[in-house]
Amino acid sequence: MVAPSLGATLAAMPTDDLLAFKDAVRNRLNINNNGEVICSGRANAVRGVVA
Helix, strand or coil, rough: CCCCCHHHHHHCHHHHHHHHHHHHHHHHCCEEEEEEECCCCCCCCCCCCCC
């Protein structure tokens, strides 16, 4: 893992728990036929000037 906040936690997990965690994450992701993760998002922004 790359994230320092998760790396130590995941490294300390028993193998069976880690595999179950990975499966749970994969099941929540939208993955296309090429193995790419597909996600969508929305962003709102407002810019103004106070006179």
